[in-house]
Amino acid sequence: MSLFSIFNVAGSGMAAQSQRLNTVASNLANADSVASSPQAAYRSKEPLFSQIQQQSLAASGTGHAGDGADGGVQVVGVTESQAAIPSRYEPGNPLADANGYVYSSNVNPVDELVNMISASRSYQNNVEVMNTTKQLMLKTLTIGQ
Template structure:
């Protein structure tokens, strides 16, 4: 793997963690929102990622699946899904959002889970920044060998 491809891998990881941080922020912002029905209540968003290896149109032989390990690795975003956990219902007949039975429906966001997710995403982002910095230093040292 070329040292320049490391920037692509780390960059895709940083983009993925940035999306993860944005969904956490959205979830925390809507954690206390209420709705008049369980169908319209806010549901926590969760990004879906996959490791991707692209072959850039090359033909490989020598392995069972046609790969020899020279493909470019990256993190690919598959999308953002909604949590399937049930929403919380509370009896508040005086609330203007209450349904005919007097219930309001809150979001299914667990703030503790979201804070843990935020710390994890932040550290993963920082790790990718460190990978880029280390690679840059390695490239500079390699260029200094020619002096």
């Protein structure tokens, strides 16, 4: 793996973690929302990641096929949680159904905060990889001086 491809891998990781952070922010923003039916209630969302494999290196002339070099990560979609939607008896709520129940989101704020910390740390690690790679490249340029 060349030093330049490290930027691609770390950059794709940063983009994926950024989307993960946006999803967490959306979940936390809707954690206290209520609806008049379970179908209309907000469901917690989570991104799905997939590994990107580099194209055949032999075909590009830059190496050997089967090097096992990774191309990074990508977000292939966002899933909704299938956890049960909690209901509360609030007959005075304007969104209450005919039986007096309102349905809240299935977002667990504690899980979302843990997810946020994990995504933030992963993003920071990818930034550190990019900075270290940049420093190595700059040191390599000064070897001949």
